[in-house]
Structure formats: C-alpha cells, structure tokens
Amino acid sequence: MRFCSLLRLLTLFASFTASAQVADSYYLPQTVQFNAAIPTPRQHLGYQVGEWHVSHDQLVGYMRRLDELSDRITLVEYGRTHEKRPLLLLTISSPQNQQNIDRLKAEHVALTDPTRSGSMDVTKMPAVVWMSYSVHGNEASGTNAALLAAYYLAAAQGPAIDSLLNESIILFDPCINPDGGNRFASWVNTHRSQNLVTDPSSREFSEAWPGGRTNHYWFDLNRDYLYQQHPESQGRMVKFHEWKPNLLTDHHEMGTNGTFFFQPGVPTRVHPLTPKRNIDLTTRFGQFQAEGLQAIGSAYYTQESYDDFYYGKGSTYPDVNGAVGILFEQASSRGHAQESSNGLLTFPFTIRNQFTATLSTLRAARAMRTDLLNFQRDHFKEVNQDAVKAYVFGGSNDRVRTWEMVNILRRNQVTVYELAKDEAVDGKTYTRGNAYVVPLSQPQHRLIRGMFEKRTTFQDSLFYDISAWSMPHCFNMPYAEVKAPVALGARVDANAFPKGQVTGSSNYAYLFTWDSYFAPRAAGELMRKGYRLKSASQQFAAQLPGQNNPTKFDYGTVQVIANGQDPAQLRTLLTTLAERDGVDFYAAGSGMTPEGIDLGSDNFKNMRQPKPLLVVGTGVNSTDAGEIWHLLDTRVNIPLSTVDMAQMGRVNLDKYNVLILVSGDYGNLPTDKIRQWVQNGGTLVTMTDAVKWASDNRLSTAKLRRVPADTVGTRPYADYERYTGAKAISGTIFQTRADLTHPLLYGYKDEMLSVFKDNNVFLEKGKDPFGAPLWYTPKPLISGYVAAPNERFIRDTPAIIVNNFGAGKVIAMADNPNFRAFWYGTNKLFLNALFFGNQIGSYGRGVSEEN
Template sequence: MNKDFTLLNSLKRVTAFLLFMLSANLFAQVSDSYYLPSNISYNSKIPTPQQYLGFQVGEWHIQHEQLLGYLKKVAEVSDRVKIEEYGRTYENRQLLLLTISSPKNLANIEQIKTQHHQLTEPDKSAGLDTRNMPSVVWMGYSVHGNEPSGTNASLLAVYYLAAAQGPEIDSILNETVILVDPRINPDGGERFSGWVNANRGMNLVSDPNNRELNEAWPGGRTNHYWFDLNRDWLYTQHPESKGRIKKYHEWKPNILTDHHEMGSSSSFFFQPGIPTRTHPLTPKKNFELTEKFGKFQAAGLDKIGSLYFTKEGYDDFYYGKGSTFPDVQGTIGILFEQASSRGHLQESANGNITFPFTIRNQFVATLSTLRASKSMRQELLDYQRNFYQEKSTDAVKAYVFGNSNDKVKVWEMVNILRQHEISVYDLAKDESYDGKSFKKGMSFIVPLNQAQHRLIRGIFEKRTVFEDSLFYDISAWSMPHCFNVPYAEVKTPFTTGDKLTKNDFPKGKIIGGKSSYGYVFEWDSYFAPRTAYELQKKGYRLKVATEPFTGVVENGLHNFDYGTIEIAFGANQQVNFDQLHTLLQTLAERDGVDFYAVQTGLTPNGIDLGSSYFSTMKMPKALMLTGTGVNSNDAGEIWHLLDTRVNLPVTMADIQQVNRINLDKYTTLILSSGEYAALNEDKIRRWVQAGGVLIAMTDAVEWVTTKGLSPAKIKALPGDTASSPKPYALAERYKGAQQIGGAIFQVKLDPTHPLGYGYKENTLSVFRDNRIFLEKIKDPYNAPLIYTGDPLVSGYITSQNLKLLKNSPSVVATSLGAGKVIVMTDNPNFRAFWYGTNKLFLNALFFGSQILGGIRGGEED
C-alpha cells in the first residue's frame, strides 16, 4: 500500500513536471537578452516589463491598461522619466507622452523646452549657442492599431532608457531629450490586441488562414470612428491628433520617428524613400540628413542580421502623414515599416515571422535613432534654426480668405492654421483680389513673411505638375478648396489688420425678437443640419423653401434663397412660444445659425410662407451598411459626421443583417464605398419604390447602376493599347500612374437643386480618388453636379483619365417609383476635413425625398 502510494505520488510529480515543461515549451518566449544590448548593467530598481506584466514582451499583445500601468510605474521609480496625459480618445483611453532625459535635464525641462522652441523663432534663434543644447527626439509608435510591434517595442525602449547604466546611455541622456508616444491609437490597438489574444492557442499556428491572423471587420488599424490617424496630422480632426499636435508644437523636435508595419512577406524599411516623390517644399538638406540617419539604421540591423530596404515603396509627399508632416517643420521625419506577424506567428516569404522578431527590429531602430541623434546633434539643431531663418522667395506674398456665407467653415480654417503656429491677421480694410471681394471683419490674411511660410504654402497651394506620377497617398489637399471658402493669392504689397490672438466661435442670433407666427433660418451654416435635426427631434415641424422669397424682418427686407427652413406652426400644432424662443437662442449660439422672426406669412416677393413650394421635411432615419466588403474608412467618415457634427444617430448593420430586417422604418439607406454583391437587390428595389432614398457613393455606384436602380451608366475604361512593345519592368509603374490617388476637381453646381441647397456659388471643388466616370444622362435636370470642361484644380491625373472626366456627371439623382436614388462618384466626407462637400451628403439625407417631386400648387403634403 505504501509502495503503491509512493509510486503514485512519484508519477504525479513526474506528470506535473512534464506538463510544466510542455506548457513552458508551448509558451516559450525569448529572454531579455534577445532584445536588450548586452555587456551593460541595468538598475534593479526599475522593473523589467516581464517583472511587471508577468509575461515577456512578445508573448502576448499588450492591453492598453497594462501598457499604462507599466509606464506609470517606471515614471514613479525613475528620476529619468516624466509622464503626462496629452489627451483622451473617443473611447476615453489615456494618451500619454513620456519625457526622458538625464535627471539634470529634467530638472530644467521647461527652460530647455523654451530655448529649443526658440530655434523656430527667427528673431530669437540667432543668439542661441547650439553647441551645448540637447537635441529633441520624438518616438511615435503604432498609429495603426493592428501594427503592434511599435507599441510593444516602446516598453523595451522606456525600460532601457530608464534602467541602462554606463557611459553610452549617460551621454545619450545628457545630450538628448526623448519624447515617447507609446501608443498613438489606443482604441484601434485595443481592438486588435483583444482579437489576437482571444484567438491565440497554446500551440502557435503560423498558417495565414488562421482566424488569429485575420481580424474581423473593421480591424484594429483605425480609431473609434474608423479613421486612419496617420492621415490626420495636418488637419487634426480627432482628439488623438489635436492633443499630439499641441505637444509637437510645444517642442518642435529635431527628429520624429513613426513606427509602422507592412505586409508579412516583406522585411524592414527605413527612409529616405523614393527621392522623386519627396514634396518640393521639403529642403534637399532634409533628404541628405535622412540618408545619414539611414546609415545608423543599417548598422543596427546589420548587427542582428535583419533584412531591410530603402529608397523604394514609400514617399514623403503628403504633409498629413506622420513621417512627412515634420519635414515641413524643420524636423526630420523618419518612417519605419516592419514586416508584420499580424499575430504571434505567421508564415512569410522569408520564413516564419514571430512577434518577438518584429518587436526587436523596432527596438533596434529606436536605439539606432538615438545614436544618430547624439552623433548628429549640433547638425540637427543648426539645420532647424536655418530652416526657420530662410525667408520665402515665392511670388505669392500672402493668402487672403473668407467672405463666405458660412462663417463656421472659416472659423475652423482659422483654428487649424493657428494650432500650427501660423499667424493669421484681420484685414485692415475691404480688399479685392483676383476679382473677388473680401470684407473686413469677414475675411483674414496669412502673410508668407513668417517662420511657417513653407507650411502655409503646403496648406494653400495648388499643384498640377509633378516629378513623379505615383503617390503613396493623395496628391492634393489645398485647404480653401477642401472647405469651399473663397480665397486669393496676394502678389502685390498689402497691409494687415490686427493679429488674431483668439478665435471665438461665430455664434448666431435671433433677429426680430419673439414671434407667434413662425421663424425661418437659412441653410448656409455648416451646422444648420444639426439645428434642423434638433428641432425635428423635439417635435417641431420644418418645411424647406424650394423657391426663393423676400421676407419682412427686423429693420427691413431680407432675401431668402433656396433651402431656407421654416419652423411652421399651423393651426394643428400647439407651441409654447417662450420655450421655443429659449431653444432657438441656445441653438443660435451653439450652431452659428441666425433665426429670423416673422410676423406675417405674406412676402413682398417670391413664395409666401404658406405656399406649397414650402415642402415638409421628413425627419431622417438613416441605415448605413457596414461589415465585410464595405470600406470601413468611408463608412467611418459618415458615422463620424452624423454622430459628432449633426448629433444624428445612424443605424449600422451588416449586409446579411440588412437582407433579413424590415427596412420600412428607415427613410434613407446609405451605401458607402464597398462591394455589395451579397445585398438583396429585389428587397432594396421594393423599398426604394415604396418611397425610400438610396444614397450610393464611389464604388457602390457600380452595384446600383449594374442592378438598374439608377439610369446612370459607368464609362468603360480603355486599356493600354500601345502598338509597340513596352518593357515588362514598366508595367507596374504604368498601372499605378492610371490611378487617381486623390486630387481636387471643379464641378458646376446647381444651387436650385435640393442637393445644392446652402451653396451660393455655381462651382464647387470636389475630392476624387477613384476611376468611376459616368456617361452623360438624358434628363438635364437629374445631374446637379457636372465636371467642368477644365476640371483639374490640384493634384495628379493622367490625360486619359482627364478626358473621361471632363463634362461628366459627378452626381445623378433620379426617381425610382415613389423613392429616390442618388449616386455620387466622389466622396463628399473625405477624412473629415473636406468640409466644403459635407453639405452635399447632408442635403441628400435631409432633402433627398424632395428631389423630382410632383407638380405643386395645393396638393396634399
């Protein structure tokens, strides 16, 4: 009995040991020595990431709270690290910036920051002695949430900088201020890490078909509203970007690194990238310094035997990207792209790629950057000083803008300019440039004789000639055209008014006091749709003027245009006039809308307020298709617009769900760019015929036209029909050049059409990033937006594509039974900063049912 019991216990111990060893082997990960430099000691008071987390870096994908906890712990115990919150994401996650340097530098960090910023101020920088100034390095990790090696490498970077001992680290800390942004996109990062951790097994699976390596739609790349934050550095429409850019301009670092991932079968990329695709406003010296940095990166990766490439695949053209935005600020922006494991282990053309391997490469690139910044310290400081001391030699001396019927868009333009330390001035008096009038008090002027003259040109200029025909991102982003705000180039001597020191929101007001008859407001303000929806939500009946009229208002007459909104009372609606007046005061201040009190329905000119040409507005109830096949970026732009700027809830459902549900409760169905082959055509047709409004944009136009829901027809694209043979090596380049990666074009707009309500001009700049060209349609009233005969405003397009685009419809709006189908070839909501065309989409939502209505004149509403 005792022998058996002893034997049983022995077997249990052996089994437990074997299970432990098996478990250890299954979860075996690298040791600290795999990542960290050898032959140096580390401060034992600083916990390693493994000691704090309970697992090694790369064993699991770190969750955001774990990341925050470790970084805060290091800051607590280290005299080399300070930590601060610079913002919160949409999902209320903390955004942290760590400042790391020697204890002596940290004790004087505000003085160092002030002095460093003076390098960018020409009137102060000449007297600075750069021989003893520290350089400033900004390390930015994982702006794309599903590119996690950067964020996980930031743990090692912070540990190394806080704990490493010896002359080399002391020298780096004494001569450098390091700013670490460990996770630029926490919401997307959390979405991704949750997915891969939840789908990881004890035995790692490298098969690319494995669920772990194929995250669910929309994936973790983007932020809460599915925006690519790496395209938001310039126009900063999201809280992550607003907070980060504020800290960036406080410091104006010498170097900014941007850590990304790319396809699993690649290797490692570092800049300078493709020389011919560098923006012309970026100094050549920037490219040379970036090349010099590359030698340090090569040395670091050579040491560990990692493959890499440079001067191919990526460019530095669009100033809204993290690695390019710094280049027009006197900073050296450096992009790192690491082949991704997309989970913990994945097969690739270069063998199995492990998560720890990807992290190590990012960490090595970090250390190489620090060594380069130390070695090139004074050269970088002097370069930045010289960058800002150089004066503009451009023929354009200033840009003037404003005098818009929408003060809100002008206000937002000023906000963006001032956040980038660009000086904006009032006009000293009314001016006229390029045949356009600009009134004092409604317009602003931005001189180029200021430190940020390169950035100003990058924001305002139009460019149609390029050294290269391929672009990694968009080729045009001219702000006045994005915002549809009148502007002009000033090439003659000018005077300015006062420099703006604040930019108050342009509040609206109630004109004419209280009314017991009704109120009207114009559709001009950017936030007019938000006002309208708020009133509808509270039960007020709204009507839209489909003809212009002159109203009797306080102090005289006022001409009201197409799209003016009437808050209709009528005999059957009980109204608390005091309560309504209070609500309108609130909305006027919040939304920048002016309300006009009317005391009579009789008008001197045009339609009377009781006319049937005032058409009742339906309260929008929108359904947007989402899920697999749908472009999440485009869908996110719509969600963001409606949710954050209109306060209008939008139902989002996947295609298969839409095929099952009852659509009768919705007024509008939205198809953003995507593939809709699985959508039930007959169901959608019946719903539209019964009175629904279908809005289809960009790629979705193909589904709508193919199914015959719209009479619009897409032009066939001609192929490469050259008679003589061409080199095989040029095939990819030719095909790439045919794409419209993102450019600005001009359309003729019909302001009398419901989709044109709120616009005063008959031309409009639109953004295009596709090759969907429509044939002319037979009915001349159904195309409210048509490309002009000379449509290119800014950006790249081939002559072949330009020919297809000229005089073609941009928007077609037609009836189908009792419903409407609106197709838009372009994206009116691009990246949240295309304010100028947001109104087109919102008009389709609010006024879509008004299009092509029957003959009016006493018919029932």
C-alpha cells in the same frame, strides 16, 4: 539598397519555443548593466514581451510605474481618445535636464524664432527626439517595442546612456492609437493557441471588420497630422509644437512577406517644398539604421515603396516643420507567429527589429545633434522667396467653415490676421471683418504654401497617398494669392465661435437659411423635439420686424412652424441653437411675403427627419463608412444605425428612410428587398463604386463610363507598377459646376464647387435634363495628379445623378464628399441627400422607363 543574410533562417528563429517566449537577452543589449530597482516589462506584466500582445491598460500601467520609479522620466496625459483612453507622453532625459526642463524647452523653442535664434549656441543644447509608436492599431510591434525602449531608457546604466540622456530630450509616445491597438490586441490574444498556429489562413490573422488599424470612428490617424480632426491628433500636435522636436520616428508595419524599411523613400516622390538638407539628414540616419539591423542579421531596404509627399502623415509632417521625419515599416506577423515568404515570422522578432531601430535612431540623433539643431534654426530663418506674399481668404456665406479653417491654421502654428481694410484681389472684394490674411513672411511659410498651393506638375506619377489637399478648396472657401503687401489688421489670438442670434419674436413662424455648416444639426434637433419644418424650393423675400426693406431668402431656407407652439419655449430653444450652431433665426410676423412664394405655399416642402441606415461589414470600405459615422455622430447629432451586410436580409428596412452605401462590394445585399424599400419611398444614397451596384441592379439610371483599353502593343514588364499606378486617381481636386436650385445644393452660393476624387468612377451623361445637379467642368483639374487620358475622360460629365424609383429616390455620387473629415466644403452635399433627398421632384424618367 538591400542587405540580406544567407543564414537568416538558421540564426533568427533558433531560440524560439512553440510559445514564442524569449529571454530578456534576446532583446536587450548584453553590454549594458540595468538598474535592478526598475522592473523589466516581464516582471511587471507577468509575461515576456512578445508572448502576448500588450493591452493598452497594461501599457499605461507600466509607463506610470516607470514614471514613479525613475528620475529620468516625467509622464503627462496629453489627451483622451474617443473611447476615453489616456494618451501618454513621457519626457525622458537626464535627472539634471529634468530639473531644468522648462528652461531647456524655452531655449529649444527659441531656436525656431528667427529674431532670437542667431545668438544661441547649439553646441550646448540637447537635441529633442520624438518617438511615436503604432499609429495603426494592428501594427503592434511598435507599441510592444515601446515597453522595451522605455525600460532601457529608464534602467540602462553606464557612460553611453548618461551621455545620451544629457545630450537628448526624448519625447516618447508609446501608443498613438489606443482604441485601435486595444481592439487588435483583444482579437489576436483571443485567438492565440498555446501551440502557436502559423498558418496564414488561421483566424488569428484575419481580424473581423473593421480591424484594428483605425481609431474608434475607423479613421486612419496617420493621415490626420495636418488637419487634426480627432482628439488623438489634436492633443499630440499641441505637444509637438510646444517642443518643436528635431526628429520624429514613426514605427509602422507592412505586409507579412516584407522585411524592414527605413527612409529615405522613393527619391522622385519627395514634396518639392521639403528642403534638400532634410533628405541628406535622413540618408545619414539610414546609415545608423543599417548598422543596427545588420548587427542582428535582419534584412532591410530603402528608397522603394514609400514616399515623402503628403504632409499629413507622421513621417512627413516634420519635414515641413524644421525637423526630420523617419518612417519605419516592419513586416508584420499580424499575430504571434506566421509563415511568410521569408520563413517563419514571429512577433518577438518584429519587436526586436523595432527596438533595434529605436536604439540606432537615438545613437544617430546624439551623433548628429548639432547638425539637427542647425538645420532647425536655418529652416525657420529662411525667408520666403515665392512670388506669392500672402493668402487672403473669407467672405463665405458660412461663418462656421471660416472659423474652423482659422482653427486649423492656428493649430499648425500659422499666424493669421484680420484684414485691416477691404481688399480687391482678382476681381473679388474681401471685406474687413469677414476675411483674413496669412502672410508668408513668417517662419511657417513652407507649411503655409503646402496647405494653400495648387500643384499640377510632378516629377513622379505615383503617390503612396493623395496628391492634393489645398485647404481653401477643402473648405469651399473664397481665397486669393496676393503678390503685393497686404495691410494687416489685428492678429487672431483667440477665435471665438461665430454664434448666431434670434431676431424678433413670432407666434407664426421663424426662418433660417441653410448656409451654416451646423444648420442640419439645428434642424435635426428641432424635428426631434416635435417641431414641424418646411424648406423653400423657390426664392422669396420677407418683411422682418425692425427692417425697412424686405430680406431676401434663398433656396433651401427653412421655416419653423410656430403656430400652436409655446412661443416662449420655442424662442428659448432657438436662442440656444443659434448660439451653439452659428445659425441666425428670423421671426416672420406674417405668412404673406412682398416677393416670391408665401410661407403657406406648396413650394415650402415638408422636411423629413432623417433616419439613416449605413451598411457596414465585410466588403465595405471601413474608412469611408467611418467618415459618415463621425460626421453624423460628432457634428450633426443624427443617430446612425449601422448594420452588417450579412444581416441585411433580416433587418426591417421600414424603420429607416435613408439607406447609405459607401465604397465597397455589395454582391451579398438582398437586392429585391432594397428595390421594394426604395419603391415604397426610401432614399438610396450610393457613393463611388457603390454606384455600380445600383446601376447593375437597375436601381440607378447612372451608367459608368468604360475606360478605353490601352492600344499600345507591348511595354516593358519593369514599368508595370508605374504604368498602372499612374492611371489611378489616388487623390485629386477637380472643379464642378453646381445647379444651385437643386435640393442637393441647398446652402451653396457659388456655382463653382471643388470636389475631391480618389477613384476612377466616371459617369455617362444621362437622358434626364434635371437629374444631374453637379457636373465636372470642361477644364476640371484644380490640383493634384491625373493622367491626361483620365482628365479628358472626366471633362463635362456628371458628378452626381439622381433618379426616381417608384416613390423613392436614388442618388449616385461619383465621389466621396466626406473625405477624411476635413473636406468641409462638400459635407453638405451628403447631408442634403439625407434631409432633402425625398423632396427632389417627380420630373424625369424612372429606371423602369429608361430601361
């Protein structure tokens, strides 16, 4: 549906002055009286909403002021961002409801409990509406509209607002992404002229890299609702599940040349687990959105562009949690006023549309209150009808990954149990004490299936986001679908971190395996403190104190040289690291081993402390870069230098031993300088399309496969978007086969490894038989969409190629092993490149020989 007013240009912008300042009447309904004791945003800020972009501290100040003055509002801080900015949630309802808020919350949450919900009278219950603004920091009309919405709800007078507040509890998050939002506000305010410049080429509309869309670590928080890897998401989702809202609105912006979008999205791109009633309710909400926007003459559309497939987004996560999620996309001024294909687009106009959508949503929620409550009750009463009755998982060689997987499930209100007894499923035994079971006979069964399932057939071949996110594959976790009842052990009500321990004492050496997710963190700290570490390139067995039989150790086992160190000080440090990082340390009383290499063998390679440099800046994919920054900074405690590409010519590369290139355009890099650095012993790590740069500049032996051209003569132009989109791999899980003897695979035990692919980078088979430690299998598709020609093209090809270049190494990875911080299963591939890349043997041909 599309609705446009022919008088739009004449009626919408006539009231704007050169500074884009407008009167309160431009925004606020004139049929409503307002409490004079409540200051308007303009009175509090000293400028009109839309004249400047509100900074986060100003926003917080106003919200706290409303909390002080209004008996309709209760404000809590639900968390802090990475930059320690407060995250606020306002609970807004009638004064009478506020006095009984704990009881009303308990009654509402009981509606999601099938054992209690049947006796509840929903006609007497308020609907719970969650309103969230600007998860993307540079989509600022949402947060600025939140100023007006909060004022309206605090100050409006009359029967209509009284009825709304009596029948609704509004959970109000005025800014989901304070760090990105403040970054953007600072940029556009810094570049604002008194006489607004509307030229799209002006600097105001071209943020400096990485822009304000993302959070501190350059992550898109709108993709973090499901796996919740950031404090913003973790704090917010605690409140979400504490309340179980009926409706969540998600206020965004799109390109400047658009209009206004509200859901439903593309009908063929709805996740099959989303109930049809959810879509029906969403469509009914759309009637209210249309009415509100038409009343102010704004253009809008639905059922195009956006979808409801990936459950990790703000507007889609509610759909599998008994609620309705609604996405709003407003064309963005990306500053204060900008020329667009639809005429002059001003910041106040974008704010008014978002505010109008807020009010129409509240009207709809009140009108549909009992329908929403009944839908929620029925959603959680529904019994799982799928043939799969439970998922069993565990038994990994890494207890930390298992621990974090349980954490994420519990954050999503999924009940997890220990195994009551050993279970053999599909030829694998899951042992009690080392595995868990998630039954589908619980209210969150749709969400559980959405997190565990493998899906390879789809109604549509286009996706706004990724098409696969199966949790066990993200975590490289053994698991099984169980179609028969499983004996349940104790419910996991607490999930203690799996601490390691130190076994024995030695003044000679200690050993630890590379299995733990945090083994790199322990190794990095030991090296920073001056301890010498060596890693085993061969397997061996060692006789440990107190053990009758030798203990076997695998490739990558690390030896901590104790000789010459203070024995008591070293053991104290190892005890601290064992408990912090989940690593077990074993004292070695002798350098002689009963089997395999001895501890003094040359097959124990000296480990090099990683000193990485990540190229950032214009041309570099900021989210891919942020994933590395976040991984090294928050999980592994490795200091990471980030240098803008434009400055690389001036940097002394000798200070670093690893250079990292993520997805991006590296045409401006000083190629000769980098070639010399690698030749002198540096390790160059390239990922996804950065591989092409290394190949084109004859640093890497990796050759990209050329996708065959389409041989079809003609196609209808109307099919262009669908056809080209279907050929892209936007987010699919593939199976690879790993060489577990290779340094890049240290710490892995299963030669089958799931990888995530969101690109069309395919590598040719190389000539070096030892240079490709990871290969896609002959039948690689595990979950997600891939066009048949692409799947055939990827079969039995390398996923990683490594080559020598002088004294250095070049590692080419076709995929991103750090995707969105929740792809725990392949993080170690990247970390191994940092810790062991320089150890990769001198066999094979170098680039100069091969070319």
